[in-house]
Amino acid sequence: MHSMTNARPRLTVSGLHKQFLLHGQGGLEIDVMRDLSLTLHAGECLVLAGRSGIGKSTLLKMLHGDYCIDQGRIRLHFDDGTLDLETLPAYAWHGLRRDVIGYVSQFLRVVPRVAAVDVVMEPLLARGADEAESRQRAETLLARLNLPERMWQLPPGTFSGGEQQRVNIARGFIGEHPLLLLDEPTASLDATNRDVVIALIGEAKARGAAMLGIFHDEDVRDRVADRLLPLDDSLGARTAFTPNVQETLS
Amino acid sequence: MKKPALERPVLLDVQDITRLYGPAKGCEAIDFQLHAGEVLGIVGESGSGKSTLLRVLAGLEAPDAGRVVYRRHAGEDVLDRDEAELDLYAIGEARRRALLRLEWGLVHQNPRDGLRMGVSAGANIGERLMAQGQRHYGQLRATGQEWMRQVELDPGRIDDAPRTFSGGMQQRLQIARTLVTRPRLVFMDEPTGGLDVSVQARLLDMLRTLVRQLGLSVVLVTHDLAVARLLAHRLMVMRRGQVVETGLTDQILDDPQHEYTQLLVSSVLTP
Amino acid sequence: MDGYNFAYLDEQTKRMIRRALLKAVAIPGYQVPFGGREMPMPYGWGTGGVQLTASILGADDILKVIDQGADDTTNAVSIRHFFQRVAGVETTTATTAADVIQTRHRIPETPLRSGQILVFQVPIPEPLRFIEPSEQETRLMHALEEYGVMHVKLYEDIARYGHIATTYAYPVKVDGRYVMDPSPIPKFDNPKLDGNPALMLFGAGREKRLYAIPPYTRVESLDFEDHPFEIQSWEHTCALCGSDHSYLDEVITDDKGGRMFVCSDTDYCQTRRGEVA
Known part of the structure; x- marks a missing residue:
């Protein structure tokens, strides 16, 4: 059993609310999250559970700055202090995403006509990394994810869903961000590549990354989750519990 | 792990800029700061005042009121203290033109311009x-x-x-x-505007690369939200000469708050 | 000549032009607008130069007029006759004897001396015009010393021809400040502009602009470090006087391909022949 007691929290979320106000629908208000709290530690993967539409992706998007934080606190913890995301000015998010918070979404959004390998290495280049070295790391990752070498120089726009997803995963993991948000990274993958992703998650844990993920595939979920955070129709959750699953990665 | 250094010095300080040709024609009471290394997108429909604002910012047209202050020292050592901060329309025309020619850049929509x-x-x-x-x-x-x-x-x-x-x-x-x-600061007015879609993509990628490699700070005017998404870190949405919403690009496009932004974002065709 | 004021122009006009000339001398290379008058000759025939000459000419002055270096071409002859008739001044073809020399497209080979005035006829006074059609903008460019585009033109020359192919109206910088069109003189004459003891005045009739290079003013021809300014040189010497250091014209002598090279400065050539003979 993985012990969380002596791991320091990397992320704490408390009393998070989210409401969408749709002006076009006559000011329709939709509550999507109410009083959500969680704690996430370094080296841990917390998996969000609950029916589709319950707000799992919403939470990830709030943590990534895609959605406004209406109410509540999101804090990142560092050795030398904390950072409050709900008050972080917009200009600061760019650096935060580059260095701290990584995101693997379900959908690849890239500049059309840019080669897959360039898409993957961009997060490293953004930090000023050496180009040749970055390219090599990108190629290594693509090879691990079984993307045929002849496709590396092609733009992923024409790739199949699974191939695009693997480019996306490589791009998400290459930066080794200390906090990773995983939005169904294995959704359209075959068994072999699912295993690769599970291994990547294991390696990320080993280097101390904190991860918050959504996995619909129960087998994957059981293999990567240290804890589960179920979201129910009360639109929130106050605590996360440790699921009755054993560590599959040692 | 240490806290990341997220502070970025302010490069361009835009204070209460107004330039009106008529009621709601032009731009009014615009306030914002551009930080070093940032790509700021100004989006809005034609007639929203975004091009007028760009002309004022780029030193081509004096505002009716307000100041555009360029902090030259942002992010580097400057020996000449008098020149550390330049009020764009308070300095002489000679100095301003030299600044535009040598330290700033302007990319027109139509390359012929x-x-x-x-x-x-x-x-x-x-x-x-x-x-x-x-x-x-x-x-x-x-x-x-x-x-x-x-x-x-x-x-x-x-x-x-x-x-x-x-x-x-x-x-x-x-x-x-x-x-x-x-140049440290570049203004771009619909840089991919007149181009075929297939050509746009390549140009967008090139611009992203150049921004990264040269550490450019950019003010980008575009009506194309897809271009804004790919290039801009931060967006400013304009309507009838005024800023209705600002924020992180993804936030503006994924969780727009203002009624007009919601309309704008929901009106985009996605193939 | 009855019915005309001395030197054709009325005294008010001459004073106006002289005031403009004083300003031009005070700001070397700067183009001063003036109220150009209609002259009894078409634009392009030297109306700018003629008005300047008329304004500075004194009754005792000796006038020389050259066109492409020659005293005996149509343009030179007619302008010389014009001033003989309207001013009654003495004229000469000898460079050394002249007080005022009106010229089109050349500077005499014989070095000028202090006290002499050289008046140039100028078709297009604005050196920036080729790149900037707006007068307002070119004036601003001069005011702010935005002269980068002048080198764009020279760059373009080298890119196209492998060397700076501009051979006449070659742009200069006067006294380290204003870029100036020296009128369509061959670039061969550019070095004569620099530090010349004579006063040099430039008049553009159509555009109603005049400018000046005061005596002993520094005049530099624009160039690149790795493509320095150079003047033309000839393999030939003058077929008449044997000069190997003057500007030569190519003259076709028959319809069988016969040709010869002779000095374009007729007075210089004749003087040398007198000396040589």
């Missing part, structure tokens, strides 16, 4: 360098060829006139001509 169509590609790229006083033909030429490679133009065409180039190539030439003096 930004290029000298009568002289060769090499002369176009070299002009700003010559204005800075470079007087070595061989070096000017070498720099010209280097920049042509950088913007993916065939350096062998350095002596060809821009009119023999396609629209996309002309736009890349204009970008090379603008960036050759390594």
Whole structure:
């Protein structure tokens, strides 16, 4: 059993609310999250559970700055202090995403006509990394994810869903961000590549990354989750519990 | 793990800029700061005042009220303290024009507005360098060829006139001509506006790369939200001369707050 | 000549032009607008130069007029006759004897001396015009010393021809400040502009602009470090006087391909022949 007691929290979320106000629908208000709290530690993967539409992706998007934080606190913890995301000015998010918070979404959004390998290495280049070295790391990752070498120089726009997803995963993991948000990274993958992703998650844990993920595939979920955070129709959750699953990665 | 250094010095401080041609024509009470290394997108429909604002910011048109302050010291050591902060419309015209020519850059929507169509590609790229006083033909030429490679133009065409180039190539030439003096701040007015979709993509990728490699700070005006998404870190949404919403690009596009932004975002066709 | 004021122009006009000339001398290379008058000759025939000459000419002055270096071409002859008729001044073809020399397209080979005035006829006074059609903008460019585009033109020359192919109206910088069109003189004559003891005045009739280079003013021809300014040189010497250091015209002598090179400065050539003989 993985012990969380002596791991320091990397992320704490408390009393998070989210409401969408749709002006076009006559000011329709939709509550999507109410009083959500969680704690996430370094080296841990917390998996969000609950029916589709319950707000799992919403939470990830709030943590990534895609959605406004209406109410509540999101804090990142560092050795030398904390950072409050709900008050972080917009200009600061760019650096935060580059260095701290990584995101693997379900959908690849890239500049059309840019080669897959360039898409993957961009997060490293953004930090000023050496180009040749970055390219090599990108190629290594693509090879691990079984993307045929002849496709590396092609733009992923024409790739199949699974191939695009693997480019996306490589791009998400290459930066080794200390906090990773995983939005169904294995959704359209075959068994072999699912295993690769599970291994990547294991390696990320080993280097101390904190991860918050959504996995619909129960087998994957059981293999990567240290804890589960179920979201129910009360639109929130106050605590996360440790699921009755054993560590599959040692 | 240490806290990341997220503070970025302010490069351009825009204070309460108003430039009106008539009621709600132009821009009104615009306030924002551009930080070093940031790409700020100004989006809105035609007539929203975004182009007027860009002209004021880029030093081409004096505002009715307000200040545009350029903090030259942002992010680097400056010896000349008097010059550390420049109030764009308080300094003399000579100083302002020199600033625009040497430290800033402007990329026009139509490359014909930004290029000298009568002289060769090499002369176009070299002009700003010559204005800075470079007087070595061989070096000017070498720099010209280097920049042509950088913007993916065939350096062998350095002596060809821009009119023999396609629209996309002309736009890349204009970008090379603008960036050759390594400006810190670049204004772009619909840089991919008049181009075929297939050409746009390549240009967008090139712009992203250049912004990263040169550490450019950019104010980008566009009506195309997809372009804004790919290039801009932060967005400012304008309507009828006023800013209705600002924020992180993804937030503006994924969780727009203002009624108008919601309408704008929901009106975009996605294939 | 009855019915005309001395030197054709009325005294008010001459004073106006002289005031403009004083300003031009005070700001070397700067283009001063003036109220140009209609002259009894078409634009392009030297109306600018003629008005300047008329304004500075004194009754005792000796006038020389040259066109392409020659005293005996149509333009030179007619302008010389004009001033003989309207001013009654003495004229000469000898450079050394002249007080005022009106010229089109050349500077005499014989070095000028202090006290002499050289008046140039100028078709297009604005050196920036080729690149900037707006007068307002070119004036601003001069005011702010935005002269980068001048080198764009020279760059373009080298890119196209391998060397600076501009051979006449070659742009200069006067006294380290204003870029100036020296009128369509061959670049061979550019070095004579620099530090010349004579006063040099430039008049453009159509554009109603005049400018000046005071005596002993520094005049530099624009160039690149690796493509320095150079004047033309000839393999030939003058077929008449044997000069190997003057500007030569190519003269076709028959329809069988015969040709010869002779000095374009007729007075210089004749003087040398007198000396040589």
